[in-house]
Amino acid sequence: MIHAGSGGVGTFAIQLAKLMGAYVATTASDRGYALVQSLGADRIINYRKENFEEMLSGYDAVYDTIGGEVLEKSFQVLKPNGKIVSISGLPNARFGREANLGWLKTTLLSIVSHRITTLEKKNQARYHFLFMKPSGLQLERIKGYLEDGLIKPVIDKVYDFKDVGQAFQYLEGGSAKGKVIVKMK
Numbered sequence: 001m002i003h004a005g006s007g008g009v010g011t012f013a014i015q016l017a018k019l020m021g022a023y024v025a026t027t028a029s030d031r032g033y034a035l036v037q038s039l040g041a042d043r044i045i046n047y048r049k050e051n052f053e054e055m056l057s058g059y060d061a062v063y064d065t066i067g068g069e070v071l072e073k074s075f076q077v078l079k080p081n082g083k084i085v086s087i088s089g090l091p092n093a094r095f096g097r098e099a100n101l102g103w104l105k106t107t108l109l110s111i112v113s114h115r116i117t118t119l120e121k122k123n124q125a126r127y128h129f130l131f132m133k134p135s136g137l138q139l140e141r142i143k144g145y146l147e148d149g150l151i152k153p154v155i156d157k158v159y160d161f162k163d164v165g166q167a168f169q170y171l172e173g174g175s176a177k178g179k180v181i182v183k184m185k
């Protein structure tokens, strides 16, 4: 399951998951429905009208781009030993250890992510916070997929560099459909 399939991250995540052979459920509003359908989403939940946690169950994995309550409810969608990867939730102690943040920061993360750790245990799930790192290897693979037409970038708006503030303002509005581009020249 991929949250916010119509966003900048979601539009790529759906396509990459389909390429990996996954059955993909996603959340979108009326405005994003046709887009996520065109990207290959198998099940679309209108998050403004329906509760995804009541409609989906037995999923292997959730990719969370929203955090907060949406992240917490996502545990209900998983099968036992399922996995949640979040780019918008709280980093936990596992993240602290993997990122070598040291004892103090890892302990602090363990305290602030206590609710998530409780949900992990209750639902027999694994929670990972992902902080993206640039990877030449991964970008090379994605470039290949793009060149072979296996995935396509979804571009919402393009701004000149001088209008970068407007680009951020638009993004902060939270309703982008695909990527927002800033041209360097």
Ligand SMILES: NC(=O)c1ccc[n+]([C@@H]2O[C@H](COP(=O)([O-])OP(=O)(O)OC[C@H]3O[C@@H](n4cnc5c(N)ncnc54)[C@H](OP(=O)(O)O)[C@@H]3O)[C@@H](O)[C@H]2O)c1
Pocket (backbone or CB within 6 Å): 003, 004, 005, 006, 007, 008, 009, 010, 027, 028, 029, 030, 031, 032, 047, 065, 066, 070, 086, 087, 088, 130, 131, 132, 133, 171, 174, 175, 176, 177, 178
């Ligand atoms: N950890 C990291 O390294 C990392 C990296 C990149 C991004 N992020 C974070 O990941 C998040 C997503 O990034 P993004 O670029 O994909 O955002 P985005 O493009 O701004 O997402 C906007 C989209 O999300 C949809 N949406 C909003 N609320 C939703 C909800 N409750 N359920 C389902 N869809 C919803 C909107 O649909 P409607 O307008 O139709 O409602 C819109 O199409 C951001 O918070 C960003 O900061 C983290």
